[in-house]
Structures are given as structure tokens and as C-alpha cells.
Amino acid sequence: MLNDHEVLAKxxxxxxTKRAHISNFKSWGIRLIAVVLSLIVxxxxxxxxxxxxxxxxxxxxxxxxxxxxRRLWVTIRETLTLLIIAVGLTPAFKMRFWNIxxxxxxxxxxxxxxxxxxxxxxxxxxxxVLLLVFMASILAGLLWGIMPAYxxxxxxxxxxxxxxxxxxxxxQIVTFCIVFWEKPSGSNTVGxxxxxxxxxxxxxxxxxxxxxxxxxxxxxxxxxYVYMKFSKHGYEIAxxxxxxxxxxxxxxxxxxxxMRTMMISGGICGLAGAIIVSGASHTISTSTAGGRGFTAIxxxxxxxxxxxxxxLVSAFLVFMQQGAxxxxxxxxxxxxxxxxxxxxxxFFLIGSxxxxxxxxxxxxxxxxxxxx
Numbered sequence: 001m002l003n004d005h006e007v008l009a010k011x012x013x014x015x016x017t018k019r020a021h022i023s024n025f026k027s028w029g030i031r032l033i034a035v036v037l038s039l040i041v042x043x044x045x046x047x048x049x050x051x052x053x054x055x056x057x058x059x060x061x062x063x064x065x066x067x068x069x070r071r072l073w074v075t076i077r078e079t080l081t082l083l084i085i086a087v088g089l090t091p092a093f094k095m096r097f098w099n100i101x102x103x104x105x106x107x108x109x110x111x112x113x114x115x116x117x118x119x120x121x122x123x124x125x126x127x128x129v130l131l132l133v134f135m136a137s138i139l140a141g142l143l144w145g146i147m148p149a150y151x152x153x154x155x156x157x158x159x160x161x162x163x164x165x166x167x168x169x170x171x172q173i174v175t176f177c178i179v180f181w182e183k184p185s186g187s188n189t190v191g192x193x194x195x196x197x198x199x200x201x202x203x204x205x206x207x208x209x210x211x212x213x214x215x216x217x218x219x220x221x222x223x224x225y226v227y228m229k230f231s232k233h234g235y236e237i238a239x240x241x242x243x244x245x246x247x248x249x250x251x252x253x254x255x256x257x258x259m260r261t262m263m264i265s266g267g268i269c270g271l272a273g274a275i276i277v278s279g280a281s282h283t284i285s286t287s288t289a290g291g292r293g294f295t296a297i298x299x300x301x302x303x304x305x306x307x308x309x310x311x312l313v314s315a316f317l318v319f320m321q322q323g324a325x326x327x328x329x330x331x332x333x334x335x336x337x338x339x340x341x342x343x344x345x346x347f348f349l350i351g352s353x354x355x356x357x358x359x360x361x362x363x364x365x366x367x368x369x370x371x372x
Contacts, residue, residue: 016358027356034352038345064326065319075322077210080217082292083314086299087224087307088268091261094305096241101163102293104170105141105266109273111174112140114284121199129200133278141270142263149262153255171286190284202279213279225307
């Protein structure tokens, strides 16, 4: 038999337990502390690797993101694009369907948009062209999303690999179409589409170039929140994500839910392609998605699939990315310097989620021994 001293010696000093509940005030307080600590660590890292005053670097990042009207416009535009892709990933990830194919879905949506603009933009009224643009982009993204869903529901294939590989297939299709449209120039990107008549271009709204993009993305964000939280479909997605066996037991058609959810996810990502091509770049290339499909995964996870929180996370990531351009030119630094800063901050923010979900406390035996 072990005596009391031997029990105390074997008892861990701390233990980790899952929180039953935590208030929003406390959870955001933990995140705020994480941000402050990350900035302190970043300050030391900046001084160590660059020799620059960290406050000047921080000011350079702010200036690069919102210092001028043009920079502010770019930051808002990029935030909207990243946000709608993250919103598109939300239902699939909530269902535990690991959709890593947002890049391909965005590319296919952008390609469909470019095709409508090229072939119909010069002849049809812009309103009709835009309607066809939205329909075509959603349909293209939907088809690119439903393929892995079908094989997952039918043959239980690995959706992570399937959706990832489809990204490269989409890139090759885009490359083929670019060569076809630009032949014989051999360019790796299509020139500005309909620059003369702006057929298929999203018009200004409220005097803003990104006005319509803002309206569309915000509507999709609110709509996704309502869909996931208050609709029957949202409830089914949550149940399937928790346990497919439980879902079947309560009478939910799991295959149908998987197919429907990936149609929604792919369709929204395809719509993001339309916003990029029709609302911003007015061209198509293999870099149209620009890695946003992968960054959106971080946004969705950090936001815990809450579309409103995604607004803040998307804005932060884009803010740091745009600031990287400024500090690279202002201080003669490599843009990776800002990536290091962003990585440190993300590390602390992701780590803070542990302390929000779990609590670290001293064991009762140690408390009693200390009291004695």
C-alpha cells in the first residue's frame, strides 16, 4: 500500500480538465492576452532578425494595409474575397467533410465567369451577363464540389486527397483555356476581358468599386449563419458531423446531406471566383485563387465556423498580408518577415483556444498538502 507521501509524489501537480462553460467576456479576454503576448514576442524577433525598431515595423504594416485610400480598398476587397471562401467551407467542415479543394472550386468559378464574359459580354446587356456570370460560377463550383461528395457517399473515398487533387486538375483546365483563348500569343494569363465595354464587370455601388462585392459577401455571411444555426439542414449537418451512425439512427439520410452540403460549399466557392474575376481582376489565370482556398481553412477553424467571427479573422490575416508589402519596400526586408510575425500571432491565437476549451488547475491533493 502507498502512504500519503508516496501518493502525493505520484500525483501530478497540475491537471487539465475540459470547461463546462466559459463566458464570451472571458474567452475574448484570453484571446486578447494572447495577442498582447504575441506582439511582445514579435518585438524581440524583429529586433533579432532585422535590427529594426519593432514599433516602426508595426506602423509600416498599418500603413501598408490602410495608410492610403487605395491600400484600404485593396485590403477590404481581399478581406471580402477571403471571407466568402471561408463561409463556403463552413458547412463542409462543420460536417467533418474535409474540403481542401476550395482553390479548385474558386478557379472553376472564375473560369466559368471568364467564359461568359468573353462569349456573351460584348453582345448582351450587362445585367443579363452578370446574372449568367453568377449562375455559371455557382454551377461550376457546385460541380467541382459534388464530385468528391459523390465518391465519398458512394465509395467512402478519402475526401481530403480527392479535393486536393482536383485543385491541380482545375489549374490544368484553366491553363488549357488560357492557351485556347490567347492563341497564338502563348500568354499564361488572359488579358483584361471586355476592357472597352466592361461587359460582365460588376458595376460600382455607392460610388465604391467593391460595393456589390460587399453586399454579396455580407448577404452570404448572414445567410450562412442563419442556415447553420436555425435551419433543419444546419441541424442535420451538425448531427452528421458529430456522428454518422447517430444521424442514421435518427433517420437522417447521410448520403443526401453530404451531397447537398458539398453542393452548397462548392457553389459558394465558385461564386467567390466570380467576385474575383468579375469584380476585381477582370481576367483569369492559374493564380486567380491565389492561395486563398488554403488560407480560408485557417479562417474557418479559428472562427469555430462562426461566419461573423470570420469577418474579424479574415480582416486580420489580410491586414498582415498587405502590410508585408509595405515593410518589404520601406525597410528593405523580405516579405517573409511579415509572415514570421503573422505566424507567431497565429500560434498564440490558436494556442489560446486550448485555454478557452480546457482549464489547468492544481490537483486537490497538492492543494490540501500546501494548506497543511
